[in-house]
Amino acid sequence: MTQAKSIYKQFYQKLILATSLFIIILSFIFYGYTKSTIYEELKESLLSDAELIFKISQNADTSSNNFNIITHNGINVDLVTLKHIPEVPYSTYELNNNHFMQILYPFNDQKNQYIKIVKNINSSIKMLTKIFNNILLISFGGLIMVVLYAFTVSKTLLRPIIQITKKLSNMDENYLTQINKANLPIEFHPLADSINSLTTRIETNIKFKKELFIGVAHELKTPLAVMKLKNEVTLMKDREAQKYKDTLKLTVEQINDMNKMISSILDIGRAEGAQFEKPEEIDLVQYMQRKTNDYRMLSSKKKIILTFFANVNHHKVTLQPTLLNQIIQNFVQNAIKFTPDNKAIAIRLEKTKENTTISITDDGSGIDEAIDLFAPFKRMGEESGAGLGLFLAKNAADALGATISLKNRTDGKSGCIATLVLKNKTPQKKQ
Known part of the structure; x- marks a missing residue:
């Protein structure tokens, strides 16, 4: 089983590691x-002494090799004869716990x-040792400050x-409440916007579900009450065969209407399942051209001319085709x-x-814009129907992040004019 990772722990560990390495390297x-x-x-001091000795010795007797009288204390000068010329004129060595530099x-x-x-050079070595110890002490104190700083920044x-x-x-x-972005850093605003959008969709969905x-209940209660009353009246006394047929015919019609509603x-249940369908990349222009050709079979029955126009030849989009089809088909x-x-x-x-906007413009009688036609069981005109088609389309649009x-x-x-507006997604750059 994979162990859960803590962002807080990972962040302060990496911050401590990176800053510690920086302090150590520095x-x-x-x-x-x-x-x-x-x-x-x-080296410059030794070279200066050597040049001074060489300059003075040019006009002096060097047989005694007593050059120490013109140098500082702690410096020993001698004249030596070497068969092999040294490649490096400077060298350092240690003798009896004393450190020396030679030229x-x-x-x-x-x-x-x-x-x-x-x-x-014992004094210089001691000074370097003190400097090194002080650097270690300061670095250790710096590491403690880094740890405290890492914890503070991580929590912030x-x-x-x-x-x-x-x-x-x-x-x-x-x-369900909205997250107030005023108290959040700018970097968290996109996250807050996404959560607020999600809560709005959930709130709207719950509201529509309650209305649904x-x-x-109301739509089923009415035909059931009519059938019950009609059957009870019919059974109160013996009637002609035609009366029974009329009652049964009415019952069948009511059952058919309820079947349409069911x-x-x-369809609403299937639409909710389609929200979890894997998005596919499709050419929206070609998709709409195919759909238009399919719908011409329906429009030809009423001799309606169905046309399609697009301002681009191709347009790739990634979405759930089932949801898109529910919207376009209903419109x-x-x-x-x-x-x-x-x-x-x-x-x-x-x-x-x-x-990207898809619009369907008809030559019908229009609508009453004061009515919320996307609410369940809202019907237009005298045509029959369950009144759930636009409600279904609205849910599908919400799932796509679109507006209708x-x-x-x-x-x-x-x-x-029925309109569907899809937001164009900016393609992500490949890393």
């Missing part, structure tokens, strides 16, 4: 630079003589997540249902930078 760089600087100063400076090339200067960064988590844990289907249940309710079927014979229906697809609307035409002609 400390070594500083110590190395300090040591190099001190050694360079020692060999050319004195007489013909005789292979060199001025040998040896300096005791996680505080908005804790606030959001606490807010969500207090929510249920009866208490109430509507179903089928629509089942087109309603348009055909309420458009008189020998009229026209226009389907248009328009792609802009931000959105119904408005009357504004070009002076009678009719309705």
Whole structure:
């Protein structure tokens, strides 16, 4: 079983590791630079002494080799003869727990003589040791500060997540509230927007479900009451055969209406299942062209001319085709249902930078815009139906993150415009 990972723990561990490495590397760089600087100063001092001795000795007797009188204390000067010329004129060594630096400076090339200067550098070594110890002490203190800082920063960064988590844990289907972005850092605003959008959809869905249940109970109660009353009246006394036939005919009609309603309710259940369908990439223009050709079989029965227009030749989108089909099919079927014979229906697809709009314009009688036609059991005109088609389309649009609307035409002609607006998703860059 995979162990759960803590973002808080991972963050402060990585922060401590990264900052600690930075402090250690910086400390070594500083110590190395300090040591190099001190050694360079020692070399320059020895070289300066060697040049001074060489200059003075040019006009002096060097047979005694007594050069110490012109140098500082702690420096030993000697004139040596070497068969092999050293590649590196400077060297350091340790003798009897004392540290020395030596320089060999050319004195007489013909005789292979060199001025040998040896300096005791114990004081410099002690100073470097103190510097190193101080750096270790400061680094250790810095590491403690880093640990405290890492814990503080981790808690500060996680505080908005804790606030959001606490807010969500207090929510249920009866208490859904929006997250206030004013108290959150800018980086968490997209997360808050997504959660607020989700809670709005849940709240809307719960509201529609309640309306649906109430509507179903009301819609089923009425025909059942009619059938019960009609049958009771019929059974009160003996009647002619035709009366019984009329009663049974009415009962069958009522049952057929209830079956239509039950089928629509089942469609709602299928639509909710389609929300979890795996999104597919489709060419929306080609998809709408195929659908238009399919719907022409229905429109031809009423001799309605069905046309399709698009401002692009191709447009790739990723979505659940079942949900899209539920919306388009409902819009087109309603348009055909309420458009008189020998009229026209226009389907248009328009792609802009931000959105893709699909509109279905009919030549029907229009709608009453004061009525919420997307609520369950809202019917238009005198045509038969369960009144759940637009409710189903609204749920499908919400699942797609799209918006739908119904408005009357504004070009002076009678009719309705059903619109679906899909947001264009920005393609993610490949890492």
